[in-house]
Amino acid sequence: MRGVDGDPRQAALPAPPSLRDLSDSGLLALFLDFDGTLVDLAPGPDQIVVPPWLVAALNALSERLAGRLALVSGRAIVDLEKHLGPLALARAGSHGADCRLADGTVLGAAPTGLSAAALAELAAFAEAEGFVREDKPHGGALHYRHDPALEAKGLAFAETFAARHGLGVKRGKCVIEFVASGADKGWAVAALMAERPFAGATPVFVGDDVTDEDGFRAAGNLGGFGVLVGDRKGTQARYGLDRPADVYRWLEIE
């Protein structure tokens, strides 16, 4: 937990107010990142361990908030559902490019995938340079958790590759991702907040990664705030929690 004596991070962001206090002071809307926030990071995308009680707990929490809970992930929704089962929650996948209300209503334009030429070039680069490639329905990712020294080579490739194919680049933890230009988690927060049951509530975005900064900013612009999981310099989050286990405790779902 934060502030434990001897913890080098004790000067980090303070823990957020309790959910009870936040709910007592007005309507609360929760936007939750997935990897690194609701599940611990793992060596590869399919090696995460999802606690068996997590989905039921999130459904119960969403009910407690009258539906004002959304998952907002870099993963595609179909990938989230591979790990969580069919979702009856509001959700945004593919870094905000695919945004849906709990009943499945799509907000914004339907997300697009990478062109065949872009996919082929990405695959060839990954294979030649030793990246682990993640094919995604609305993008593609180069993972280098197994060899962090690959980062510089990946970034140099990303710059020209994204420009040639008109794509956006998302940085993450040991990953460089390519998505349609313009997609971000902040857009998804704003889109959901314009709809019932979110409209009029105070948004709180909880996330651990650099792409979650867009969510923190959007929550702040709409009168709420961000909660950073873990550490990062220069974050726009107002509060912090150390790890997913602390997120569970704060959400009172453990």
Ligand SMILES: O=P(O)(O)OC[C@H]1O[C@H](O[C@H]2O[C@H](CO)[C@@H](O)[C@H](O)[C@H]2O)[C@H](O)[C@@H](O)[C@@H]1O
């Ligand atoms: O926005 P998120 O829900 O946090 O998703 C971001 C990316 O998460 C996944 O990659 C990250 O988690 C992996 C599993 O722990 C880890 O091996 C990898 O190093 C991390 O970058 C996922 O694979 C990506 O598609 C998501 O965009």
